[in-house]
Amino acid sequence: LSQLPGWSMRADGSLVIATGNDDVLGVYTCTPYNSYGTAGESRPTRVLLKDPPTFTVRPKEEYFQEVGRELVIPCAAHGDPPPTITWLKVGSMGKSSAQVDGNSSLVLRPLTKEQHGHWECRASSQVASVSATTLVHVLGTSPHAVTNVSVLPLLLAANISWEPGFDGGYFQRFSVWYTPLVKQPPRAHHDWVSLSVPVGAQHLLVENLQPDLSYQFSVLAQNKLGSGPFSQIVTSVPRGFPVPTVPAEPPAVTLRILLSPPQALTANETLRGVLLRWQPPAQLSVALSGYALELRQDKGGWEVLDSSIPSTKTQVLVPGLIKDAFYEFRLVAFAGSYISDPSNTVNVSTAGMEVYPSRTQLPELLPQPVLAGVIGGICFLSVAVIFSTMAACIMNRRRAARIQKRRQGRSCCLGA
Numbered sequence: 001l002s003q004l005p006g007w008s009m010r011a012d013g014s015l016v017i018a019t020g021n022d023d024v025l026g027v028y029t030c031t032p033y034n035s036y037g038t039a040g041e042s043r044p045t046r047v048l049l050k051d052p053p054t055f056t057v058r059p060k061e062e063y064f065q066e067v068g069r070e071l072v073i074p075c076a077a078h079g080d081p082p083p084t085i086t087w088l089k090v091g092s093m094g095k096s097s098a099q100v101d102g103n104s105s106l107v108l109r110p111l112t113k114e115q116h117g118h119w120e121c122r123a124s125s126q127v128a129s130v131s132a133t134t135l136v137h138v139l140g141t142s143p144h145a146v147t148n149v150s151v152l153p154l155l156l157a158a159n160i161s162w163e164p165g166f167d168g169g170y171f172q173r174f175s176v177w178y179t180p181l182v183k184q185p186p187r188a189h190h191d192w193v194s195l196s197v198p199v200g201a202q203h204l205l206v207e208n209l210q211p212d213l214s215y216q217f218s219v220l221a222q223n224k225l226g227s228g229p230f231s232q233i234v235t236s237v238p239r240g241f242p243v244p245t246v247p248a249e250p251p252a253v254t255l256r257i258l259l260s261p262p263q264a265l266t267a268n269e270t271l272r273g274v275l276l277r278w279q280p281p282a283q284l285s286v287a288l289s290g291y292a293l294e295l296r297q298d299k300g301g302w303e304v305l306d307s308s309i310p311s312t313k314t315q316v317l318v319p320g321l322i323k324d325a326f327y328e329f330r331l332v333a334f335a336g337s338y339i340s341d342p343s344n345t346v347n348v349s350t351a352g353m354e355v356y357p358s359r360t361q362l363p364e365l366l367p368q369p370v371l372a373g374v375i376g377g378i379c380f381l382s383v384a385v386i387f388s389t390m391a392a393c394i395m396n397r398r399r400a401a402r403i404q405k406r407r408q409g410r411s412c413c414l415g416a
Contacts, residue, residue, distance in 0.1 A: 020049055052130070053083035053123035059134040065111050067140045073106040075132065077123035084125070090118035090133065113141040116166055139169035143221035143228035146174070151217050151236035156210075158238050161203035162219050162231065170223040171307050173197065176204045181214035181235060194220075199292060199304065202337045211240025259284050262291065262331045262343040273319035274327075274348050280314065281333050281340060287311075289334040293318075294342070296328050321350050 001007045006018030013032065017024050024047050031041040057076040065071040077083050085104035098119075099107040108115050116138040122131040144165030152159040160176050174197040197204050209215060215238065219231040263279040280288065291309040293316060296302045309316060321327065327348040333340040 022049070025049060050125075050127045051078075051080040052128035053077045053079040053125050055123065055130065055132060058132045059106075059119075059121055062135040062137060064137045064139060065108075067113060067138050068110045070107070070109040071111050071136065072101070073108075073119065073121075073134060073136075074103065075106065075121035075123075076104055077130070079123070079125050079127065081125050081127075083123040083129075086122050086124070088120050088122065089115070090120050108136070111136075111138055113138055113144075113168075116141075116144065137166065137169075140225070141168035142226045143168050143172045143223050145229045146219045146221055146231045149217070149219055149231045149234050151234050153236050153238050154205075155239050157205060157207040158209060158215065158217065158236055159203060159205050160217050160219065160234075164202060165221060165228065167221075168223055168225060168228075170225065171304060172221050172223040172228075173199065174201075174204075175220050175222070176206060176217065177220060177230070178206055178215050178217045180210065181216050192216075192218075198339055199307070199332070200334045200337065200339045209238040211238055213237065259286070259333060259335050259338050259340045261340045262333050265329070265331055265343045265346050267329060267346040267348050269348070270317075273317050274321060274329075275315060275317050276329060276331075276346070277315045278331055278343065280311075284333075284335060286335040286338065289336060292332050292334065292339075294330050294332070297322075298326050299328075302330075321348070324351050325349075 001009060004023070008016045008018075010016060013030065015028070015030075027044045027046050029041040029044050031038055055075070055077045057074045059073045059075050063071060063073060075085060075087070077085060085100065087098045087100055087106045089098065099109065101107050104121075106119060106121070116136055118133050118135050120131050120133045122129060144167075146162040146165050148163045150161050152161075158178075162174075164172065164174070175194045176197060177192040177194045179192040195204060195206060206217075214235055217234050217236065221228040260281040260283040262281055265276065265278040268275045268277070276293070288311040290311045291313070292307040293305045293309060294302045295305050295318075305318070306316065318329070327350070328345050329348065330345045331343040
């Protein structure tokens, strides 16, 4: 074996060949022996070289598709002997609802919310097995449950943090639900106390809790389509005031995060819409993550228009405003899980502006029933004007005919 590079023998007698090539082809026998001799060699075994599975078509890293639609993910491999292709959802405990067509492609029809996540294509043969994974994003659904919920007990308070789940393709908000754990049947979630979480935050401080009393905490995610499932329930006991005989703990040093609001927000009317410009925050002690644009119409409630403006941008174009309306815009900055105070507010009036809302980017500014009523009123007025004009023309023609008959009658009398 010393004359064959990469060949070695283990203590249990196994032969190890580091690199398989044509030199390893052949028939092998093993002969065990000790100080008393040997009982003979083993039965011969033949070594053959086969090609392991190799992907000829690999799935992409991720796919995006609307819920209820069809999604086909290709995957193909070859080898000697030919490998078998199987699909499996990563982390699935039971049998997944995967269908495979004749080309070994994964077919998800119709696509459901539960099929969101990582999928694995595995090519297996007697020689080896290889796999490739892809991430499927199912759009148009309610949010998925948050994960890794943790509770840090504090003095008469608790700090709850979590990792957001997939938002279903829409902006999502969070709320923290909690209830004291008393000796009675478990309380339903609608009996719990809920607290809204600031936009962009992934943690919340719950204060005014009773000391030395167990509390249950859960986090709920919501988007425009509805609420997702509640997270796992975590139980924690807030700390009470220290006993007088025990020295008080020194106050914890809190790192002050500086994040001032965006500066000098201005609005300029252009042919394509309203152009908003601003300056970055003057003070920030952490890296800036991005901005969120909020607006409200005619003194209504504030709504988030865009929550994913990159931190490198200092302007954004807002098209599709409704004519003869009054808008207010403001901007907030994000830095990790921290959010700044709103910037100054700018007012925009579209009275007299030439606005063509062919493709508005402002959600729910003009509800469909209101739009239908406006269009119906315009159509009704148009029809009324047409009928009034036609009636006036008919009346004028009849009057002219009567005058003509009277003139012909007088001419006949004078001739007689």
